[in-house]
Amino acid sequence: MSIRPQTYQERRRRLMASLPENTVAVFRTGSLCTRNNDCDYEFRPDSSFFYLCGFGEPDALLFIQADGHATLGVLPKDPERELWDGFRHGVEGAKATFGVDEAFELTEVDERALTLLDGVENVALLMHDKGLREQLWQWRDQLYRQKRQGKLPPDNFLDATDTLHEMRLIKDEEEIAIMEAAAQISVKAHEQAMRSVRPGQKEYQLEAELNYVFMQQGARHLAYNNIVATGANACVLHYISNDATIADGDLILIDAGCELGCYASDITRTFPANGKFSEPQAALYQLVLDAQYASIEKMRVGEPYEAFHNAAIETLTAGLVRLGLLQGDVAELIENKAYREFYMHNTGHWLGLDVHDCGRYKENSQSRTLQPGMVLTVEPGLYVAADNERVDPKWRGIGIRIEDDILIREDGPYVLTHGLAKEIDDIEALMSQHN
Ligand SMILES: [Mn+2]
Structure with missing residues (x-):
């Protein structure tokens, strides 16, 4: 290949x-x-x-x-x-x-x-x-x-x-084959991280599991610096120090992908250090996952680029109101960008030889439309700062992101990072195979 x-x-x-x-x-x-x-x-x-x-x-x-x-x-x-x-x-x-x-x-x-x-x-x-x-x-x-x-x-x-x-920007068959292979190596690395984590470990010790799998599976390089963030470190979007100790009860956010033949993969998963989501963790996690599914639905030929981001924002804002982190009218909160307190980045980017790959997002200041052969990430998240005194203490210090790599095809969105657990039950089941 x-x-x-x-x-x-x-x-x-x-x-x-x-x-x-x-x-x-x-x-x-x-x-x-x-x-x-x-x-x-x-x-x-x-x-x-x-x-x-x-x-x-x-x-x-x-x-x-x-x-x-x-x-x-x-x-x-x-x-x-x-x-x-x-x-x-x-x-x-x-x-x-x-x-x-x-x-x-x-x-x-x-x-x-x-x-x-x-x-x-x-x-x-x-x-x-x-x-x-x-x-x-x-x-x-x-x-x-x-x-x-x-x-x-x-x-x-x-x-x-x-x-x-x-x-x-438009990937051909040869590029897509390499990108899917890179994505699948990264899937294996994330699975290994979920299976092997233990509270008390340093973040970088968990990071070592990722790097081991990347190289064992044939990917010599990383597409970008691994982010392994436990607890509130997950709220630092580009956290790379990876030297904190993982505590029982923490959620761990891993954003890591290998590079294969110079092509990037880019995956984020968030999972509980002890193998079981707490109730507030599960509530926010399910909301981010729902936002990701809503977003992927919009990754279709002819949809404007901004549609999948808007779908994520709508789902997240409605959910934040339902859970009591935001108060008010959903449409108004979206209009005022109130969600930015908890969701401050975009929902995706082009992916290819560079992890943040080249290509315009807009044409004549209009969102461009999605075309077959484009590859992009879908990565909604929620980040509740540890010192946010406006929200119930049970939400504080929770950071969650779920990211997959999507190929736009005529017949709909194709998930290059397929097979990696992201439903709560599936993550907990995978983590119970502790090694
Ligand atoms: Mn990304």
């Missing part, structure tokens, strides 16, 4: 067909980042670069000409460096493995770039890549200085961001 070289070729051709004639598009993948002294963070290729060629080494540069002809600049083969830092594909390997038409060693980058840019009218790039923008300007200046020798510097710089992001 992987992306075929022909698919990358096809993407490059499609990109160039959407850009003006006589354009060269240039992308780069990024460099290693230092963590401390001589230790680097693991390298992860830029998502758009990877989408166009699948090459995973640092410092690489991709030129695509108008007809789709692709030239990849790569680090040279170097037995000494490879002995220390690991394998490099080099020029021959890059051509043979990734289906690019040409490759060169980065030591020749200036010469190659000047040849590729000479006589071209437009240069397309991801305009936010400041380093590349500056590099391209330097090459342009060099051509400009040689104008009287017959060189023709490019006239315009174009932003390829929108075109490329819209392509990435």
Whole structure:
């Protein structure tokens, strides 16, 4: 299960067909980042670069000409460096493995770039890549200085961001297969966390169970930092310290997903540390779950993007009134955004090579409509701050989110993260198989 070289070729051709004639598009993948002294963070290729060629080494540069002809600049083969830092594909390997038409060693980058840019009218790039923008300007200046020798510097710089992001937004069959596999590995990891948790454990000890399953199942990387939040820590939306002690009676919120072939999965589950929901925990949990089901119902072809968020808000607000956390008329409370005291984030985001994947949510300030091949998360939640004195003490410090990954298909929403318990009974049954 992987992306075929022909698919990358096809993407490059499609990109160039959407850009003006006589354009060269240039992308780069990024460099290693230092963590401390001589230790680097693991390298992860830029998502758009990877989408166009699948090459995973640092410092690489991709030129695509108008007809789709692709030239990849790569680090040279170097037995000494490879002995220390690991394998490099080099020029021959890059051509043979990734289906690019040409490759060169980065030591020749200036010469190659000047040849590729000479006589071209437009240069397309991801305009936010400041380093590349500056590099391209330097090459342009060099051509400009040689104008009287017959060189023709490019006239315009174009932003390829929108075109490329819209392509990435609609997933093809190969991408969907990888994303479902990633989702299913994450399902197994969450199941293991639910089965193995014990009060008294540190959050990071439970986190270790997730990471173990990810890697055992073939996913070497995380899509984002794991959130393992016990009790009121769940109310900190991007809690990542994961070093508190899990108490009997806590709810635990885990937001974690593996990355497979650079594709993200993104799952949140909330479950009781001792295996049994208390009454107030169960009441709020069931409300969030109802909101999630109502939301998924709206994840259909032709529905506006905002519909599933609105469905979640309606269910949550009505439920908060019913349980006594909000007082007043439901329609008015929605109008005044009163729910924001307990629900302050959106109900979903695009998912793909990036966990918060690219693609516009609105077009001409109108919510866009859902189309087949879009993948997005659905993640309603409720968070009652531990110091919220406006509500009955029994609700305080409860944070809940339930998140799944949804593929929009002609025949309706398809849950990529299928099979993972989320009904109260199913979670309690799974947790009773304690290991
Ligand atoms: Mn998410």
